[in-house]
Amino acid sequence: MDEQRKDDLPVADPGTEEGRNLIHQEAWDTLPHDDVEQQIHEHAEQLVDEKELELSNEQPEQQEGQPSPDNTLMIQAFEWYMADDGNHWNWLASQAEHLKNIGVSGVWLPPCCKATGTNDTGYGIYDLWDLGEFDQRDSVRTKYGTIDELKACIAALHDHGLQVYADIVYQRAI
Numbered sequence: 001m002d003e004q005r006k007d008d009l010p011v012a013d014p015g016t017e018e019g020r021n022l023i024h025q026e027a028w029d030t031l032p033h034d035d036v037e038q039q040i041h042e043h044a045e046q047l048v049d050e051k052e053l054e055l056s057n058e059q060p061e062q063q064e065g066q067p068s069p070d071n072t073l074m075i076q077a078f079e080w081y082m083a084d085d086g087n088h089w090n091w092l093a094s095q096a097e098h099l100k101n102i103g104v105s106g107v108w109l110p111p112c113c114k115a116t117g118t119n120d121t122g123y124g125i126y127d128l129w130d131l132g133e134f135d136q137r138d139s140v141r142t143k144y145g146t147i148d149e150l151k152a153c154i155a156a157l158h159d160h161g162l163q164v165y166a167d168i169v170y171q172r173a174i
Contacts, residue, residue: 043128044168051131051147074106074165075099082110082143084119089145093156106163110143112150113169118143125169 077092092107099107111122114130118139126137132146140146145153157164 039170043170044166047129050129051133052151072105072163073103074108074163075104076108078108078110078121078144080121082121084143086118086141086143086145088143089149089153093149093153096156096160096162099157100160100162104162106165107157108165109153109167111167111169112142112144114142122167123169128168128170 078088082088088110092109111125112131113122113125114127114132114134114136115122116124116126117137118141120143122143127134130136130142131150132140132142132144132148134140144150154164
């Protein structure tokens, strides 16, 4: 972005929709766009293979009293100010039956990899390949737990017919 255009931009206020859109657009403009989707797909497949994760979003058969595949509800299973206690994967696994019973069909997980510290929500990426397995940044666990707890959480959600969506954040490594 040249200096002329940079000076003409308004200051983005993240408290407004217009400000959030402007911040998003500025961030998007900084990303390379050549083959990014293909690179993300390849990295995700490599991570799934290396960590022996099961990632499947097949639509379950419709059961009586449950939403049809064209009427689904995905819940964001995290928020910005969650406790830094490493228990999120265990808690979320314990909620699988309840989520299914209230009509949730998909669960959006927070970034699973090691961040700048256990207090980081997951967007300050430190190591994309460490899902709570290695002693780095003064901890083995991530903010949400260990890799084994993550695998158990995904299995519990799948066992209840819930789809699982991972928030994979590329191009933000610190």
